[in-house]
Amino acid sequence: MVELKEYNILDDGEIDVILYKKSNGDALKDFSPEYKFHIxxxxxxxxxxxxxxxxxxxxxxxxxxxxxxxxxxxxYRGNKYAAKACKIIRKVAKEHGMEKVIITCNPDNYASRKTCETIGARFIEVVDIPETSDVYSLNETQKCRYEWEL
Structure with missing residues (x-):
């Protein structure tokens, strides 16, 4: 089991990232341990x-x-706040021993794709989401996959 850590305010001088919820996950329901932060x-x-x-x-x-x-x-869009928040969260990923992370987005979400490019994530591919997946919906049938080396 992964030990989740405590985080206070993480910031870059322009935005703050504040932990508001953490979950140990549930393997039986295919839920992973997760941190949720407000920006x-x-x-x-x-x-x-x-x-x-x-x-x-x-x-x-x-x-x-x-x-x-x-x-x-x-x-608040158009100010690169998502990219700045990703760069702040890099610290959390590294503290959990990660060397790279995957970020996904819908193919038509150009703002999210731009965020991935801005932080230096590498485009891998577009994948189809199986209709049997709980991630699948009429609005979400494919995902762009990016790999970000930390």
């Missing part, structure tokens, strides 16, 4: 998005949902 404007209480970090190398993580997932509220 805030630096030294404020204004939440502008979220970033999640999942541990483990299950097929679900490696092919469909990735180790890192993020979202920025619409009015």
């Amino acid at each position: 805030l404007l630096h030294e404020s209480d204004i939440v502008i998005g979220h970033i999640n970090f999942r541990l483990g190398d299950t097929e679900k993580i490696l092919k469909y949902i990735g180790h890192i997932g993020y979202g920025i509220d619409e009015q």
